[in-house]
Structures are given as structure tokens and as C-alpha cells.
Amino acid sequence: MRTCIGCRARVARGELIRLVVAGDEIVPDVASRLPGRGAYLHPSLACLEQALRRKAFLRALRLPAALPAGRVAEYLAAAPGRADGPR
Ligand SMILES: [Zn+2]
Numbered sequence: 001m002r003t004c005i006g007c008r009a010r011v012a013r014g015e016l017i018r019l020v021v022a023g024d025e026i027v028p029d030v031a032s033r034l035p036g037r038g039a040y041l042h043p044s045l046a047c048l049e050q051a052l053r054r055k056a057f058l059r060a061l062r063l064p065a066a067l068p069a070g071r072v073a074e075y076l077a078a079a080p081g082r083a084d085g086p087r
Pocket of ligand 1: 004005006007008009041042044047
């Protein structure tokens, strides 16, 4: 079970996408293969907006300051409602 950093719901890992820091931005780890601390989020722009509003990324990824999450928004916009991996 993992907690969505947007809506805080606890759901199965496969329901969520993993997000990691790459360079100086937050990116979706679609294949769940990138190293480092991950945060989990529903594949939903609404959950992303909630996470950004509450600065949940700072806590979940232990960031000293907010990083841009534009690539996450792009991914969610291109794949609405789709979680990674087989169900
Ligand atoms: Zn959520």
C-alpha cells in the first residue's frame, strides 16, 4: 500500500505513478526504475494540483525547495487516468 501525496488516499502501489527528482525537476518514473527517493501519486491532474498546493513534494522527496513538475503535468495530460504497469 502507498499513499497518494495529492489526495492522501492509501491504495495499491499499481494505482499510483512514481515520481522522482531528475536534475532540477520532478519527473514521472514511468518504468519504476529511476534511483532515489520516490513519491507516489494518482495519475490525475487533480491529485498533482493538490500535491503542489500543499507542497507535498517537499516532504515526500525531502526537498529543500520546490522544484518544477511540468513533466509530470505533461505526462498526466497525455495519459489521463492511466497508471503504469499491468493491473
Ligand atoms: Zn490521489
